Amino acid sequence: MSQEYKIDIVNPEKSFLSKDDVTEVVVPAFEGEMGILKDHISIISFLKPGIITIYSKTGEDKFFVEDGIIEFKDNVLSILTSSIINLKEMEKNKIQNLLKKAEEDAGSIGISDQSKYLIDQKIEVLRSLN
Amino acid sequence: MASLDDLKKRIASVKSTQKITKAMKMVAAAKLRKAQESAEKGRPYSIKMNNIILNLSGGISDKENAPKLLSGTGNDQVHLCVIMTSDRGLCGGFNSNIIKKAKSFFSKISNEGKELKIITVGSKGNDQLKRVYGKKIIENISFKDSKNPNYFDADKVGKKIIEKFETGEFDVCTIFYNQFKNVITQIPQAQQIIPLNNVEDKNSSDESYEFEPDEDEILSNLLPKNISTQIFRAMLENSASEQGSRMSAMDNATRNAGEMVDKLTIEYNRSRQAAITKELIEIISGAESL
Numbered sequence: 001m002s003q004e005y006k007i008d009i010v011n012p013e014k015s016f017l018s019k020d021d022v023t024e025v026v027v028p029a030f031e032g033e034m035g036i037l038k039d040h041i042s043i044i045s046f047l048k049p050g051i052i053t054i055y056s057k058t059g060e061d062k063f064f065v066e067d068g069i070i071e072f073k074d075n076v077l078s079i080l081t082s083s084i085i086n087l088k089e090m091e092k093n094k095i096q097n098l099l100k101k102a103e104e105d106a107g108s109i110g111i112s113d114q115s116k117y118l119i120d121q122k123i124e125v126l127r128s129l130n
Numbered sequence: 131m132a133s134l135d136d137l138k139k140r141i142a143s144v145k146s147t148q149k150i151t152k153a154m155k156m157v158a159a160a161k162l163r164k165a166q167e168s169a170e171k172g173r174p175y176s177i178k179m180n181n182i183i184l185n186l187s188g189g190i191s192d193k194e195n196a197p198k199l200l201s202g203t204g205n206d207q208v209h210l211c212v213i214m215t216s217d218r219g220l221c222g223g224f225n226s227n228i229i230k231k232a233k234s235f236f237s238k239i240s241n242e243g244k245e246l247k248i249i250t251v252g253s254k255g256n257d258q259l260k261r262v263y264g265k266k267i268i269e270n271i272s273f274k275d276s277k278n279p280n281y282f283d284a285d286k287v288g289k290k291i292i293e294k295f296e297t298g299e300f301d302v303c304t305i306f307y308n309q310f311k312n313v314i315t316q317i318p319q320a321q322q323i324i325p326l327n328n329v330e331d332k333n334s335s336d337e338s339y340e341f342e343p344d345e346d347e348i349l350s351n352l353l354p355k356n357i358s359t360q361i362f363r364a365m366l367e368n369s370a371s372e373q374g375s376r377m378s379a380m381d382n383a384t385r386n387a388g389e390m391v392d393k394l395t396i397e398y399n400r401s402r403q404a405a406i407t408k409e410l411i412e413i414i415s416g417a418e419s420l
Contacts, residue, residue, distance in 0.1 A: 044185065
């Protein structure tokens with residue numbers, strides 16, 4: 001029996017990625033990283049800034065996301081996100097720009113605890129990439 | 131009757147107008163293809179988003195404490211209408227259709243004695259509405275600088291709306307836009323986005339989901355995003371409609387100009403012929419009288 005399932009990543013402008021030979025996906029869910037294998041229970045969750053790792057027959061792909069929602073149902077994983085970048089295409093100065101922006105945001109006053117948490121996460125991830 | 135010279139000038143001017151409308155039609159056709167493509171590409175996102183929200187709201191246990199964006203504030207006294215139009219003219223009935231639809235909605239609201247607030251997106255709508263409803267317009271947003279609709283812009287509008295909702299400035303929010311059906315048909319739409327009324331198709335799945343974190347938290351995170359998504363979708367539909375409408379309007383204009391040129395040419399030839407005949411008669415009768 002095959003252990004593969006389908007993944008769809010869409011952003012508002014277009015369908016970003018669609019693959020049907022995925023064996024495992026690790027997503028940075030809001031309450032911690034989560035690995036999804038075939039026949040996982042139906043789940044809805046949302047993402048914090050982090051790295052999505054997709055393991056498939058053809059190798060592994062890594063993507064940086066800032067936010068998003070995931071839905072897993074009937075062996076189809078849908079990821080809705082407005083900001084996703086393939087790590088291979090991500091250049092050093094782009095990371096630095098994002099990092100700088102995030103640090104500025106973190107320094108601003110009057111942000112809620114939740115957004116502070118998200119920004120801190122983002123900074124941490126970006127630093128590790130840098 | 132106009133003199134030959136006048137006719138010649140008129141023919142020339144109609145011809146040059148025709149050239150312009152023809153060029154505009156070509157440009158609109160090229161842009162339409164792109165706009166249509168991006169509208170189609172954007173569809174999966176909003177459909178999936180809608181599905182998830184449907185599944186979520188079906189699974190929510192505590193209806194009383196559901197987020198306000200979903201269930202509303204409990205009354206519908208203040209209506210906010212977001213009128214989405216284009217920034218450019220010369221696109222046939224595109225803007226007027228939206229405005230017509232909106233105006234009939236406005237009068238319905240004011241007949242019911244409810245308060246009305248308007249946000250216009252795109253300068254053409256603002257131009258048409260400000261004479262009558264100037265005082266009701268609380269904001270005018272225009273994206274003249276961005277060539278194509280992008281999510282970032284939609285998100286800005288969405289955030290503004292949510293901000294106003296949270297400060298209690300309105301109870302119900304409706305967006306007006308043109309839905310793209312095909313090049314000749316665009317249907318003006320009024321879509322209520324706050325509160326979300328998606329009761330009609332509850333038949334989705336009864337399948338139970340696992341939520342992480344819990345439903346409420348996901349919902350309160352998702353609903354604002356959904357607003358932006360809906361607005362973005364409306365923007366995409368609108369831009370496809372705008373180009374389609376412009377294309378058919380310019381097509382008509384080109385055809386009309388062609389007809390006019392034909393008519394004028396016939397008139398020109400006739401009067402030229404008449405002038406020649408007149409001259410001949412003059413010469414002949416002059417010769418006869420000798």
